[in-house]
Amino acid sequence: xxxxxxxxxxxxLFFLVSCExxxxxxxxxxxxxxxxxxxxxxxxxxxxxxxxxxxxxxxxKAYELSQGKxxxxxxxxxxxxxxxxxxxxxxxxxxxxxxxxxxxxxFQTVIEGRPNGMxxxxxxxxxxxxxxxxAYVRSMSGQVPKDASPGRSxxxxxxxxxxxxxxxxxTKQAGQPxxxxxxx
Amino acid sequence: MSAxxxxxxxxxLSASTATLCLMLAGCTGPSTQSSVDPMGxxxxxxxxxxxxxxxxxxxxxxxxxxxxxxxxxxxWRESRRALEDEHDEERxxxxxxxxxxxxxxxxxxxxTLLTGLMLFVYLIxxxxxxxxxxxxxxxxxxxxxxxxGHQWWWEARYSDPTPSxxxxxxxxxxxxxxxxxxxxxxxxxxxxxxxxxNLMGKKDLIxxxxxTLMFQADRPGVYRGQCAEYCGxxxxxxxxxxxxxxxxxxxxxxxxxINPALEPQxxxxxxxxxxxxxxxxxxxxTVRGTQAGSLIGPDLTHVGSRQTIAAATLPNTRGHLSGxxxxxxxxxxxxxxxxxxxxxxxxxxxLDYLQSLK
Numbered sequence: 001x002x003x004x005x006x007x008x009x010x011x012x013l014f015f016l017v018s019c020e021x022x023x024x025x026x027x028x029x030x031x032x033x034x035x036x037x038x039x040x041x042x043x044x045x046x047x048x049x050x051x052x053x054x055x056x057x058x059x060x061k062a063y064e065l066s067q068g069k070x071x072x073x074x075x076x077x078x079x080x081x082x083x084x085x086x087x088x089x090x091x092x093x094x095x096x097x098x099x100x101x102x103x104x105x106x107f108q109t110v111i112e113g114r115p116n117g118m119x120x121x122x123x124x125x126x127x128x129x130x131x132x133x134x135a136y137v138r139s140m141s142g143q144v145p146k147d148a149s150p151g152r153s154x155x156x157x158x159x160x161x162x163x164x165x166x167x168x169x170x171t172k173q174a175g176q177p178x179x180x181x182x183x184x
Numbered sequence: 185m186s187a188x189x190x191x192x193x194x195x196x197l198s199a200s201t202a203t204l205c206l207m208l209a210g211c212t213g214p215s216t217q218s219s220v221d222p223m224g225x226x227x228x229x230x231x232x233x234x235x236x237x238x239x240x241x242x243x244x245x246x247x248x249x250x251x252x253x254x255x256x257x258x259x260w261r262e263s264r265r266a267l268e269d270e271h272d273e274e275r276x277x278x279x280x281x282x283x284x285x286x287x288x289x290x291x292x293x294x295x296t297l298l299t300g301l302m303l304f305v306y307l308i309x310x311x312x313x314x315x316x317x318x319x320x321x322x323x324x325x326x327x328x329x330x331x332x333g334h335q336w337w338w339e340a341r342y343s344d345p346t347p348s349x350x351x352x353x354x355x356x357x358x359x360x361x362x363x364x365x366x367x368x369x370x371x372x373x374x375x376x377x378x379x380x381x382n383l384m385g386k387k388d389l390i391x392x393x394x395x396t397l398m399f400q401a402d403r404p405g406v407y408r409g410q411c412a413e414y415c416g417x418x419x420x421x422x423x424x425x426x427x428x429x430x431x432x433x434x435x436x437x438x439x440x441x442i443n444p445a446l447e448p449q450x451x452x453x454x455x456x457x458x459x460x461x462x463x464x465x466x467x468x469x470t471v472r473g474t475q476a477g478s479l480i481g482p483d484l485t486h487v488g489s490r491q492t493i494a495a496a497t498l499p500n501t502r503g504h505l506s507g508x509x510x511x512x513x514x515x516x517x518x519x520x521x522x523x524x525x526x527x528x529x530x531x532x533x534x535l536d537y538l539q540s541l542k
Contacts, residue, residue, distance in 0.1 A: 026513045027523060070373075074480045075467065124464050126522040 022061060028128030056103035058135040059144040068136030069150050071129055077137075080117065083155035084140040089117060093140040095162065101141070106134045217408040219381035223428070224400045226317040226384045233313045237306065244302065317385060320398070323364045329357060331369040333376030333389040335415060336422035336519060337482055337495040342438065351441045352470075354482030355424045356490045360434040361404050367397040377413035380426050386412045401428035408496065417518035423496035444473030445485045445541050456537025459530045464522060471541065481521065488541040494519075506535055 058064035072078060080089035090098060099109050110130050113120030121130070139149040142161040215221050220235070222228040332339040341352045359365050369378055371389040379386040384399040401407070411422035429437070448454040460466065461475055468481035476484075487493075490500050494516060498504040507514075509531065512521040526534065 024518070026517045026519075027511070029523075074478075124467050126464070129522065 022063065024063065025128070028126050056107075056131055056135055056138075058131045059103070059138065060148055062148045062150070064132050065135050065139055065144065065148055066150050067129075068132035068134070068139075071125075071133050072136050075121075075125065075133070077133065083153070085156060092137050095141060101138070101143070103131075103134050103138065106137055107131065110134065215382070216406060217381050217410065221382055223382045223403050223405065223407065224384065225402070226399045227382055229313050229316045230385050233309060236309060240302070318398075325363060326398075327359060327363055327365045329359075329365060329367050331357075331367050331378060331389070333369070333371040333373075333378070333411070333415070333422075335373050336411070336418040336516065338378075338422070338424045339482065342441070349442055351438075351472075351485075352483045353441055353486065353490075355492065355495050356427065357409075357424065358427045358429060358434055358437050359401055360431045361401055361428050363431070364398060364400045367399075369395050369397060374415050375413050376411050376415050376422070378409065379412040380407050380409035382407040383426065388413055401426070404428050404430060406491075418516045421495060421497045421516050425491060425496055427491075440489065440542075441486055445471045447473075448537055448540060450536065452533045452536040453540050454537075455530070456533035456535070456540075459526065459534045460537060463526065463530075463534075464524060465534075468520070484538065484541060486541055488539045502535055502539060505538060506531060509534065 058068070080087065081092050084093035085091050090096075095101075097105065099105055099114055107130055109118060110125070110133060111120065111122050113122075125133075135144060136150070138144055142149075146161070219227065220231055222231040328343045330341040330343055332341070338355050338357075339352060340354065340357050342350065344350050367378065367387075369387065369389045370393065371391040373391060375391070376389040377386045378389060378397060380399075382405075383401055384397060387395055387397040389395065405428055407426045407428065409424045409426055411419055413419075415422065448457045457474065460471065466476045466478065468478050470477050470479065470483045470485065472483070472485040487500075492498060493500045493505060493508055494512070497516060498508065508521075509524055510526070511523050512519055513523060
């Protein structure tokens with residue numbers, strides 16, 4: 001009896017742990033009501049400016065990532081970037097970023113547009129959806145948790161782990177032939 | 185003791201009467217969403233099958249209950265008699281009765297066979313009905329409509345041999361009375377199911393696969409349809425209406441729908457069009473004849489002519505429309521339309537424009 005009395009509350013506590021439910025906020029701020037906090041360029045006069053490191057909370061949620069994937073198709077991102085391999089626009093599944101690959105950089109790219117073709121979606125897409133797209137774009141190069149990123153694509157598979165950029169280096173040591181480390 | 189039993193019986197009686205009244209309240213008049221109020225040959229087959237099942241199974245249920253009560257009564261009487269005979273020490277408690285056991289065996293066997301036979305009859309009836317409602321239509325002038333299920337609305341594309349006469353609409357399907365209709369259906373996301381109880385049975389819409397459904401309406405009217413396969417948060421609000429009308433009315437409607445959107449006339453409507461084209465609306469909706477051509481949301485070319493908005497969730501009135509545009513998430517949480525912040529003049533102009541799209 002006493003054993004049960006001690007164990008039942010423990011068991012209840014144990015099960016209550018699983019009660020935290022992922023919150024989905026559907027009433028996100030409308031597209032036009034956006035606060036301007038990010039800057040387009042990192043080059044500043046005067047002192048060096050370190051941009052705030054924005055964390056994209058949607059990157060950890062499978063639902064948000066799959067929404068981003070749908071939106072990527074529907075808003076026709078795939079029209080230029082295809083399914084990550086690039087074509088008219090640059091590829092998104094490698095580790096090379098022209099305008100930065102941090103979440104805030106990708107966000108900025110979508111909102112502001114970039115020279116040579118990337119249109120600005122300012123005022124057209126609500127922020128919440130842009131963050132979802134940003135999360136999905138970064139998932140293409142394997143920069144989001146593997147367990148959250150969408151699997152089973154209809155198109156070519158994107159990376160599940162970030163690409164390691166390894167510069168080809170030639171090491172010369174006495175008595176050994178030169179060995180080359182290839183980039184992945 | 186007897187008083188408490190009396191009150192128990194009284195409570196039971198009043199409760200069951202109330203339940204019966206409540207159930208009977210659902211039986212009133214011709215309904216716009218009822219499978220026992222058939223308006224076409226396919227629905228009639230199904231309704232006939234349903235009533236056959238209902239009557240025969242009710243009869244079987246009553247018979248079973250009567251037999252059960254009778255045998256309980258008989259058993260009770262016999263046990264009473266056995267108790268009265270208890271003083272007889274010579275007689276053993278259980279006496280083998282081979283004659284009786286044989287007859288019981290026969291009864292059980294007969295009942296089992298009868299049950300199997302009835303199940304077989306139901307199987308045959310279901311099979312015949314299934315054949316009848318899914319057999320291809322051998323008519324000349326079948327109207328073909330391509331239906332696509334989206335989370336959480338319906339897209340209807342009226343096909344035509346002449347490409348310029350193909351048009352797309354949403355959540356409102358018009359059909360001519362007395363003419364067979366064939367639906368070619370598929371889904372863009374998850375499995376949905378197309379169901380207008382007055383007109384036909386359910387048919388699933390499966391992504392990546394075409395399913396066909398044939399039906400016909402015999403009487404003009406507006407019938408409500410509903411997604412019948414759970415498809416996400418707003419499954420319950422994924423409805424549509426089928427408007428069955430005369431051949432002339434249908435032809436007129438079709439001609440009107442084929443046309444591109446009407447040009448805005450008043451200043452307010454013109455401003456509304458500009459608002460539409462410069463705000464997030466253009467990201468998802470099509471208005472044929474303008475630059476808006478996205479296929480994510482419902483086609484709005486003739487949205488002013490529709491009876492409902494938001495997949496038959498709200499009547500298409502100015503107030504509901506404006507509420508939907510500004511904060512659709514309060515009506516259907518989770519739907520794909522984001523909230524919009526428009527200044528009042530822009531919103532009124534946009535409403536003028538949308539309502540003018542007849």
